[in-house]
Amino acid sequence: MKLMLSLTALLLIAPTAWCQQTLIQYNWQDFAQKGRLHGAVPVTMDGHEALKIENTNDAPLQVTLLTITNPPVTAFLYGLTGEVRYDSVHGDGFLEMWNYFPPEKPGLPEGEYFSRTLGESGEMGKISGTSDWRRFELPFDRTGTSNPPVRLQINLILHGRGTVYLGPVKLVQFPGAKSSAWSVPNNAWWSDRTAGLLGGYGGGLVGCLGGLCGWLAARGKARGFVIAVLAILAGLGAVLGIVGVLAIALHQPYAVWYPPSLGAIILLAVCPANLRQFRRKYEELELRRMESIDASAA
Numbered sequence: 001m002k003l004m005l006s007l008t009a010l011l012l013i014a015p016t017a018w019c020q021q022t023l024i025q026y027n028w029q030d031f032a033q034k035g036r037l038h039g040a041v042p043v044t045m046d047g048h049e050a051l052k053i054e055n056t057n058d059a060p061l062q063v064t065l066l067t068i069t070n071p072p073v074t075a076f077l078y079g080l081t082g083e084v085r086y087d088s089v090h091g092d093g094f095l096e097m098w099n100y101f102p103p104e105k106p107g108l109p110e111g112e113y114f115s116r117t118l119g120e121s122g123e124m125g126k127i128s129g130t131s132d133w134r135r136f137e138l139p140f141d142r143t144g145t146s147n148p149p150v151r152l153q154i155n156l157i158l159h160g161r162g163t164v165y166l167g168p169v170k171l172v173q174f175p176g177a178k179s180s181a182w183s184v185p186n187n188a189w190w191s192d193r194t195a196g197l198l199g200g201y202g203g204g205l206v207g208c209l210g211g212l213c214g215w216l217a218a219r220g221k222a223r224g225f226v227i228a229v230l231a232i233l234a235g236l237g238a239v240l241g242i243v244g245v246l247a248i249a250l251h252q253p254y255a256v257w258y259p260p261s262l263g264a265i266i267l268l269a270v271c272p273a274n275l276r277q278f279r280r281k282y283e284e285l286e287l288r289r290m291e292s293i294d295a296s297a298a
Contacts (some may be wrong), residue, residue: 023072023171033067039063043165045085048133050165053156058090062157067170068152075173079115080154080167086127090160093127094118096152097138110150114236115140127164154225189256199259206233206263210270220285228284230275236254237267242285 028042028051040063043052054167055061071078080097101111120126123137140151152171156164190198213229216222232237244261 011275020073020227021173021175023078023173024068025168025170026066027168028166031161043159045165046133048083048085048165048167050085051167052163053160055158057158059131060160061154061156064153065156065166066152066169068154069150071149071171072269073142073148073171073173075175077139077141078171078173079137080152080169081135081137083167084127084136085133085165085167087130087163087165089128089130089158089162091128091158092118093102093136093156093158093164094164095127095136096155096157097140098153098155099142099149100153101142101149102147103143111145113140125193127158129163133167135211149224159237168246188253195259197257202259206267209233213274213278216279220282223279223282226278227275230271230278233267234271237264237271240264241268251256 012023029038029048029049031037032042037051039061040051043050045052051065053065054064060119070150084095086093096114098114099113099115103110116127117124118137119138119213124139125134125136125137138154148245154169156166158164209229210233213226218227240260241264244257244264246255247260
């Protein structure tokens, strides 16, 4: 039972290794009160506190939404996340994050690099047409730099008419993550965020079921339930193993092949062994019960 609890706890905890760490959350109302908003208005939209940016003519519009001086970034992979909604946007608009780094040598200019939401779809998708609220991400990988950024500037660029609503945004980072941990190829089966959610909830469910089965087996109760749950979890482990092997063979990213592979290893290492152990436990208890009945009858 201790082995089962330890390994199922590992399944629950492991996904947190690649979960994001929130550094700061920015609220547009606070910026408005401090007079730091230009070309945008804080509003309430569908229950969301949002920033409204509207371009009323066909000329291009660029609005600086946020400037972060000396951001508290310590990881190599970081970025900005939030939600965006837009109505009747002409052309391909986008959000961008400029990353400014200190000069490599005295007298040289700052290093300047950007990320833009110009993908065809997904969380880095462009802003075009009309969309209900959806997540966006502006990631940046500073691998190869020796210093964190000294300034971040977030802009919205619209090439024509349209209205954009931007919810509160977060500056996040991924401590210890590999440089590819955020980027998700177009052919990826799911994103890092989805992997974290599935791993967290799935690990929690397996941990609870494992603990419950161990507790019931120790008391000789609910034999059918315990045996069925362990058999199902063992079968799930086999399925996850196949998924993990396929993901590796098809060159899926880390966030795709790692969760099912880890789940398969844990479930196949724990469930069959505990299934045999608990069956013997129930058989011993049943034998004792029968011997007790025989002794009483005699």
